[in-house]
Amino acid sequence: MRPMCLWVNTIFFVALPNRWKPTPNKPVDPPSNDPPTAALASWSLWKNKQAPAAARLVVPHDSGIADPLRAIDLNTALQYGTAQGYPPLYAFIRQFTRENLHPFVPYKGGPEIILTCGSTDGFSKTIEALSEKWAEGHDPIEEKPGMLVERYCYMNAIQTTTPRGMTIAPVEIDDEGMCAKGPGGLEDVLENWDNTKGRRPHLLYTVTIGQNPTSGTLSVARRTEIYAICVKYDVIIVEDDPYWYLQFPSNAPAGAVTPEPVKSSGFEFLDSLIPSYLSVDYQGRVVRLDTFSKTAAPGCRLGWITTQPALAERLLRITESSTQQPSGFVQAMIAELISGPQSSTDPGRGGAANGSGWKVDGWVRWLEGLRGNYERRMTVMCDTLDANKYIVKAGRRRSLTDVADVEEWAVIERTKIYDFVRPLGGMFIWVRFNFTSHPLRKQVPAARLSQALWIFWTHKPYLVLVSPGTMFAPTPEIRDGDSFNCFRLCFAAINEDEIASISKRFAEGAQDFWKIRSKSKIDKLLEDDASESVEGTEGLAMMGGMC
Template sequence: MVLSATNEDVSLHAVEDTAAVVLPDPLTVEGVPFRRSNAGKFSGGLAAASHSDMFKHPDLNHKPLSKRWDHRLSAESKSRQATQLKELAKYLSKPGMLSLGGGLPSSEYFPFEEIDVKVPALDVGNHEEITMQIGKHDVREGKSAYDLSIALNYGQGSGSAQMIRWVVEHTEIVHNPPYRDWGCTLTPGSTCATEHLYRMFLEKGDYVISEEFTFATAVETSGPLGCRFIGVRMDDEGMIPSALDELLTTWDPISRGARKPFLVYTVPSGQNPSGATMGLERRKEFYKIAQKHDLIILEDEPYYFLQMQPYVGSDHPSPPAPKTHKEFLDSLVPSLLSMDVDGRIVRLDSFSKVLSPGSRTGWITASAQLIERFTRHNEVSVQHPSGISQIILHRLLDETWGHGGYLDWLIHLRMSYTERRNVLMKACEEHLPKEIASWTPPAAGMFHWIKLEAEKHPMFGKKSVKEIEDEILETAVQEGVLVVPGSYFKSEARKPLEARELYVRANFASAEFEQMTEATRRLGVALRKSFGLKE
């Protein structure tokens, strides 16, 4: 039995008939100022040491601790030690400390005094712009919590304290991980983070599990490390949990030439290339299989906030935009992180698809143990994302828009991508030959995955499916349209394409509406030519 009484600050949950405990509500956008005011003076000076617990709810004792993952860490990761010079930063927070110890150059010799950046106003729908002014000494002058004298100098492997505070709050607002000792650390984008994580968990010869079609760079990153991918059957909702279970239950290390795999790479929302999005029940089932086989899951989610309005057909208007932040957040499929009671999810977030790929800034969320290991790797490699990127993002997300303004921006993107998706769906319905082409309208992301009936090609049986795919690409190029062949995303590239695996991927994120429609018409012409169909 669960009895709940909620107000702005607490929830009352009955634990048994005679006892009750008061639990804090998940952090909300409105609760951030109150949280910060109660936290005391913010310390984010030069190369300031910080960690996620500084910015989370102070009492999470009602949540369990994560599992330990010593048995999953690679020998390389276990061998990493704290960087001694970075460790000294913890003493800089002591009042009155004068430092002659670090290797930091003086900001007085940085030839950057001020950066002005124009951005959309909080009300993104009115297309007005405001200018963010970022100065060298804004902290000293009481104008900001972050300035160029800090951002342009060396920092910690976790990223700046200012951005760590923001991403921790954002993660708590959106996902509220259900275990106690989670944390965040910044990354120079998810591709770099993926390479770090492979090295944290994998030994040479290991397999990584993914969908049978997956992000090509994730596969290519593993090769030089001596690792391989193995694909799991998928459907319109992505990886099929029963197929994953069968793969692992029947795994034979001798015939496979490798130990049973435990690392899964997946893009649950708007999967690249298929556009598939796992529903809530699929995610729950997937997580149970992960528990059964003690898996670590890399939840790569660059498209999470590009979940669109439901597709209701090209002749009907899409449902109206969410009216409140809560309505928007409630409309999102809950993340795997939000149901992770064990700390087995490593979530990769990125600003690349919602703000700017060139910012090269993202973050991971994982158990404190894994965050510590990841940070040790950062310290002796990338160190942290660009300071210029960090301070521009902080000034925008924290001091200009705030958490609420960022959610407003994401709602704006949701509706914009919905319109783009709908334009492409209409073009496909009008121009593609349905006797050989089929698709499921994507619910998230940037990609449209079009299945082609290989058996209906005039050369089927005489040519391989890969040769048919090559011929389709060549015909499309001759007609002046470029789409990506599905085989480019096959997780096990050495395996021959099967008849059921003939696909092309189209991107609806960047082309003008008229260009999308014309490109789809040209694709239709190319497909008819290739398959010998009449106009």
């Protein structure tokens, strides 16, 4: 009988990690002399780095490998497994995390990891481990738990914690991310906590690189400030960083330098990244969430938690009684992609053209290639938005006719209709509109103008769908007070060759909306929305993204 194998006929999973086009932004492509450390020499990439990608992965029925930390096959992957994760993948990620991603964590013994079914699953288990459920009318208010979040945040976190009865405590943000000091900053919120809302929050949820949705990127100095405040008020930091590898040096301020790492990762690319909160976590109060969703495929539903061993053990117990290990199929595919066959008789095939795996240096090169690809997309979208954020109106003034021929003079008026900050990382651009400059501002409230604009974009010839800021407001006060001025755009959700044209459609839609002088047209747009009679989705560009 022919042995059963798992054949993965998808170019994505077997793409050569250095297949990306060179990027004009510097520095983004890996230097030619960036080898792994001596300790990782055995994980080296295939010899011919320019070879074409393999056409498929093969996870064999039986690899013939006796060591469970190395055997990648269906015999082991499709059985009940340990809650830590599939042993060969767990071993790779643990080593990669401790030696390369976070080579310096300032507590004895370093961190532990546990595999998850993606970051959302990891966050849910973290909340389960670190908070009690609270019910109004049943539990006293002084026991009501709370969680600190950015003023605008990833709403899955809110939707996970709200049913548990947690108070959501927004913290003010700036272009960098969460503020440590000042009005509404972390210290201000904690020091002046209103006990009628419940206990002072003991959890902080944050996305520090390419913050979702505002794209802020937190510096090492700001992290150090925030960590010190968390020590003072005994707050656990839940660091969700799916975009950590997507840091864009082309947008870094002039003269900005990432501090030298205390201990090198062995790769110049990883050393160049702003380090995790783990790098300052001398008390073991950081829980970091990582995922393959943004580096392999969202449908993998595979990630991992990095944290201090005592907490990792508690998370392991929760996993044992809930999801258990992630999908064996997915874990085996990712393990085969990276590690490849483990002996000359192993019938598996990894991501390299010769059937070997990518290994550590191939995986790092893939991550750097992703960064370069998204940086190009970001630059194109930002350049297009930047070129169209003003309404330009030309006219003549009679007062000028006394000094020159009227045909020779014109008055140019420029009105800024929106603005944004070029992101230092992530997948998003946070665009803030100035509805006080709209011709109908005195007749139509800004929130209503914002809703009409959102609908206007979905009509021909613009056909773009963006994410309104109201989606990311963690409290009703923020939703009603300011969020309608903002929209989130996602350059990762659009094909690279379409970014310029779709971004232009977005900008032209905004420009044309500012030319509307009739209140009845605004009313008609909103009536169409209420009756669900907007145009079909054919040709509609999804600029909002799904993440």
